[in-house]
Amino acid sequence: MKFKEAYNFLIKINPKICPNEGFIKQLEKY
Numbered sequence: 001m002k003f004k005e006a007y008n009f010l011i012k013i014n015p016k017i018c019p020n021e022g023f024i025k026q027l028e029k030y
Contacts, residue, residue, distance in 0.1 A: 007023075
């Protein structure tokens with residue numbers, strides 16, 4: 001799934017981004 005790949009990519013760029021269920025839900029909308 002592209003949104004999961006993008007999320008993992010953002011974490012690699014900015015490790016400060018913590019796994020956020022709300023953020024993931026917003027990505028699932030797109």
